[in-house]
Structure formats: C-alpha cells, structure tokens
Amino acid sequence: MTSSPVTSPDRIYRSPAGIAGGVVLLALGAWLGTDAVISGTGRTPWLALAGLLFAVPLVVAFTIRPAVFGNEDRLRVRNPFRVVTLPWAAVASFRSGYSNEVLDETGTKYQLWSIPVSLRARRKAQRPARTRPGARGQEAVAAPPAERRAPGDHSMDELRELCETRAQASTSQGKPTVRWAYEIIVPAVAGAVLLVVLVALG
Numbered sequence: 001m002t003s004s005p006v007t008s009p010d011r012i013y014r015s016p017a018g019i020a021g022g023v024v025l026l027a028l029g030a031w032l033g034t035d036a037v038i039s040g041t042g043r044t045p046w047l048a049l050a051g052l053l054f055a056v057p058l059v060v061a062f063t064i065r066p067a068v069f070g071n072e073d074r075l076r077v078r079n080p081f082r083v084v085t086l087p088w089a090a091v092a093s094f095r096s097g098y099s100n101e102v103l104d105e106t107g108t109k110y111q112l113w114s115i116p117v118s119l120r121a122r123r124k125a126q127r128p129a130r131t132r133p134g135a136r137g138q139e140a141v142a143a144p145p146a147e148r149r150a151p152g153d154h155s156m157d158e159l160r161e162l163c164e165t166r167a168q169a170s171t172s173q174g175k176p177t178v179r180w181a182y183e184i185i186v187p188a189v190a191g192a193v194l195l196v197v198l199v200a201l202g
Contacts, residue, residue: 008072011162013155014114015066022063029055047198054191061184066113068155070162073171075102079113081181086110087174088167094160100152102159104176115155 029052036048061080069076075091077084086104095101100112149157166172 010069010071010076011158013068013070013112013159015116018063018066018114018116022059025059025063026056029059043198047195050191050194050198052191054188054195057184057188057191061181061188062113065181065184068112068114068159070159072162072166072169074174075159075163077102077110077112079111081184083179083181084110085177085179087176088163088169088172090174090176091163091167094156094163096153096156100156108176115152117152118150 033048033052037045040048065078065080067078069078074088075086077086086102090104092103092105092107095103095109096117099117100115101109102112103109
C-alpha cells in the first residue's frame with residue numbers, strides 16, 4: 001500500500017484592508033437590501049433582490065476572495081474571476097511596480113490582487129531608519145533593515161526566495177493551469193440580466 005505524497009502547508013497572503021472593506025460593504029448592502037425587500041412596494045423588492053444577486057458576488061470577488069497561496073511545490077493565485085496554479089518551475093519572475101505580478105515562462109503575467117502595492121508604505125519604509133535610544137552609557141541602536149520593508153514588498157521577497165529554492169525540485173515541475181470562478185461569474189451575470197429585464201419591463 002503506497003502512501004500519498006505529503007503536501008507542504010501553504011503560506012497564505014491576503015489583504016486585511018480589502019477583507020475589512022468587503023465586510024463593511026456586505027453589511028451595508030444586507031441592511032439596505034433587507035429594508036428594501038421588507039418595506040418596498042411594487043417592483044422595489046424585486047429590484048433589490050436582483051441588485052444584491054449582482055453586487056454581492058462582485059464585492060466578494062474583489063475584496064474577500066483574493067488570496068495567494070505558496071508552498072514548496074507551486075504558487076496558487078486566487079484572483080476575482082479565476083484561479084491560476086503555477087508550479088515553481090513555470091514561474092519566470094516576479095515584478096513589482098504599481099501592482100505586484102508574476103510572469104510565467106511564456107511571458108503571460110498574472111496580477112497578485114491580494115498583495116497590493118502601497119506607495120505610501122513603500123515611501124515610509126525607504127525613509128532613513130530612526131535610532132532607538134540606548135540605555136544610559138550605551139550608544140543608540142538603529143532599527144534593523146528588515147523592519148523598513150513595506151509589507152507587500154516583504155511578501156514578494158518571500159515568494160521570490162521560495163521560487164528560487166524550489167524551482168528545480170521534481171515536485172515543482174509542470175505547466176500553469178487556469179480555472180475560471182464560475183461560482184462568482186454565474187450569479188453576477190444572472191443578477192445583471194434580471195436587473196436589465198426588470199428595468200426594461202418598467
């Protein structure tokens with residue numbers, strides 16, 4: 001009896017600010033939508049339901065859903081409308097500019113939605129390190145360089161290191177795969193169609 005290969009645990013990268021914003025938007029939408037369904041008259045409840053069916057998947061897609069998972073074998077990028085799986089051997093490079101991206105060997109780029117670039121955090125990290133006052137009779141101590149990296153840049157550094165150390169491993173070989181998030185696309189499209197029909201019917 002052969003045992004299945006053990007998969008290393010994922011390092012998970014998400015945007016706390018994005019998740020918090022999504023929760024607030026969902027709570028606001030639930031409050032307004034529930035009020036419209038209960039108190040609305042005529043077509044208002046149906047319009048509210050159609051609007052929720054359209055908006056909720058999109059809010060989830062762009063705020064709560066995005067995540068990046070990295071283990072010893074592959075990188076999995078969960079973006080708003082698709083999931084991209086890249087074995088480390090298929091990763092050509094990581095690129096950071098106004099957004100963080102990963103490029104495969106064919107030059108195709110995939111944006112890392114859950115690791116946003118904060119120019120403010122980057123500028124703050126690039127400021128000269130402040131010195132911490134030492135004890136009496138001791139010299140002041142400068143903050144270590146690692147503390148001056150922006151969170152998004154630090155996450156990208158970890159992914160680059162993981163790619164460099166694991167790209168040649170036998171379990172890290174293969175080609176990129178893409179799966180569309182129909183669980184997000186289908187209800188959003190259905191809500192949009194229902195909205196159009198209700199508006200057209202007047």
